[in-house]
Amino acid sequence: xxxxxxxxxxxxxxxxxxxxxxxxxxxxxxxxxxxxxxxxxxxxxxxxxxxxxxxxxxxxxxxxxxxxxxxxxxxxxxxxxxxxxxxxxxxxxxxxxxxxxxxxxxxxxxxxxxxxxxxxxxxxxxxxxxxxxxxxxxxxxxxxxxxxxxxxxxxxxxxxxxxxxxxxxxxxxxxxxxxxxxxxxxxxxxxxxxxxxxxxxxxxxxxxxxxxxxxxxxxxxxxxxxxx
Amino acid sequence: xxxxxxxxxxxxxxxxxxxxxxxxxxxxxxxxxxxxxxxxxxxxxxxxxxxxxxxxxxxxxxxxxxxxxxxxxxxxxxxxxxxxxxxxxxxxxxxxxxxxxxxxxxxxxxxxxxxxxxxxxxxxxxxxxxxxxxxxxxxxxxxxxxxxxxxxxxxxxxxxxxxxxxxxxxxxxxxxxxxxxxxxxxxxxxxxxxxxxxxxxxxxxxxxxxxxxxxxxxxxxxxxxxxx
Numbered sequence: 322x323x324x325x326x327x328x329x330x331x332x333x334x335x336x337x338x339x340x341x342x343x344x345x346x347x348x349x350x351x352x353x354x355x356x357x358x359x360x361x362x363x364x365x366x367x368x369x370x371x372x373x374x375x376x377x378x379x380x381x382x383x384x385x386x387x388x389x390x391x392x393x394x395x396x397x398x399x400x401x402x403x404x405x406x407x408x409x410x411x412x413x414x415x416x417x418x419x420x421x422x423x424x425x426x427x428x429x430x431x432x433x434x435x436x437x438x439x440x441x442x443x444x445x446x447x448x449x450x451x452x453x454x455x456x457x458x459x460x461x462x463x464x465x466x467x468x469x470x471x472x473x474x475x476x477x478x479x480x481x482x483x484x485x486x487x488x489x490x491x492x493x494x495x496x497x498x499x500x501x502x503x504x505x506x507x508x509x510x511x512x513x514x515x516x517x518x519x520x521x522x523x524x525x526x527x528x529x530x531x532x533x534x535x536x537x538x539x540x541x542x543x544x545x546x547x548x549x
Numbered sequence: 550x551x552x553x554x555x556x557x558x559x560x561x562x563x564x565x566x567x568x569x570x571x572x573x574x575x576x577x578x579x580x581x582x583x584x585x586x587x588x589x590x591x592x593x594x595x596x597x598x599x600x601x602x603x604x605x606x607x608x609x610x611x612x613x614x615x616x617x618x619x620x621x622x623x624x625x626x627x628x629x630x631x632x633x634x635x636x637x638x639x640x641x642x643x644x645x646x647x648x649x650x651x652x653x654x655x656x657x658x659x660x661x662x663x664x665x666x667x668x669x670x671x672x673x674x675x676x677x678x679x680x681x682x683x684x685x686x687x688x689x690x691x692x693x694x695x696x697x698x699x700x701x702x703x704x705x706x707x708x709x710x711x712x713x714x715x716x717x718x719x720x721x722x723x724x725x726x727x728x729x730x731x732x733x734x735x736x737x738x739x740x741x742x743x744x745x746x747x748x749x750x751x752x753x754x755x756x757x758x759x760x761x762x763x764x765x766x767x768x769x770x771x772x773x774x775x776x777x
Binding site: 385386387407408409410411412413417437440441444447448450451452454455456457458459460461462463464465466468469470471472473475476480483484502503504505506507 | 613614615635636637638639640641645665668669672675676678679680682683684685686687688689690691692693694696697698699700701703704708711712730731732733734735
């Protein structure tokens with residue numbers, strides 16, 4: 322039972338509450354523990370978000386597709402983490418990304434109605450969610466206000482940072498080169514030249530169809546922006 | 550007393566509750582009613598956000614400055630509306646904009662601690678805030694996924710839409726031309742040519758130092774994005 326406590330107290334939205342409160346939670350809430358094999362889909366882009374889902378072991382890749390589908394940005398989240406807390410409420414409660422297990426992983430799933438009861442049961446749970454949502458909502462404004470040069474490197478960094486989250490690892494932009502050029506509004510030669518200089522500075526690796534971001538922090542430095 | 554009820558039940562975060570609940574609210578909460586003359590500052594960029602502030606009469610202009618300060622984007626919000634609900638929680642609870650009265654206006658101000666009590670007193674109040682925050686948080690991802698051409702018009706529309714909100718009127722981008730060119734990463738000739746074609750299509754008016762957006766919806770059309 323001890324490990325159950327620890328698992329729960331470690332989760333982003335359940336931090337900071339007393340052991341007693343967690344006991345109560347364990348007693349009163351229907352927790353669904355699910356196992357996924359590497360590569361299995363956990364939630365698909367367009368699915369209704371009706372559960373809050375936590376990664377309690379292993380890792381999950383979130384993949385966003387741009388409007389033309391030939392540019393996708395993805396990142397890996399490791400346990401303990403939460404998947405798409407921003408999509409439980411709002412006008413469109415659908416996932417904008419596909420989430421699939423990046424390794425064998427364990428997911429703790431709680432129904433929205435149960436999670437709402439949790440939010441109402443203790444201020445700390447409520448604040449955790451309000452802080453998370455507010456932070457995400459503020460992020461885009463801060464990112465835009467940090468734009469300064471309009472350079473291709475800056476635009477690329479903005480795109481990557483905006484679609485990924487703090488702690489996101491193994492960030493990968495997969496693309497058809499001509500479509501990435503269109504999306505960014507540049508010629509192929511400018512793209513290659515910018516990617517080459519980002520590679521030289523140790524920020525990314527790239528091939529003809531993929532950019533690997535070495536560290537999300539380095540993207541922030543391009544934006545001259547404080548971490549989100 | 551009747552008008553007090555109506556004022557409160559009309560406010561974005563107080564909608565959908567019963568008259569009884571509003572009575573209770575009026576009884577238990579310290580409401581501060583403030584009056585501002587046209588042009589007076591209500592909150593300054595960098596100020597700590599320790600109150601929730603509602604516009605109950607008149608209008609308020611929110612003004613964002615870019616990192617180099619010579620490009621500012623502003624919009625006018627009319628009553629009934631809320632100012633900066635996204636900045637009460639999160640890591641940085643400071644206003645990113647300066648808010649000043651665009652006409653003589655009335656503000657209803659509630660202390661954060663009182664507002665938290667309100668959130669806990671009824672699920673409807675809580676859902677109103679969770680929906681608002683989630684919607685704002687989702688907005689940037691939707692905007693970015695809607696980008697498709699990398700054109701200057703699209704980048705300009707993205708900048709404007711991301712920093713303004715649904716219902717924002719009289720949207721104005723004031724700039725030193727050379728600094729706007731730098732921010733957007735374009736030559737002066739491209740800027741003028743894009744602005745001219747946006748003017749011809751009836752989307753904006755512009756001078757050497759100012760763009761007036763005729764309708765925020767038209768900016769969305771440039772983004773090929775659903776309304777937020």
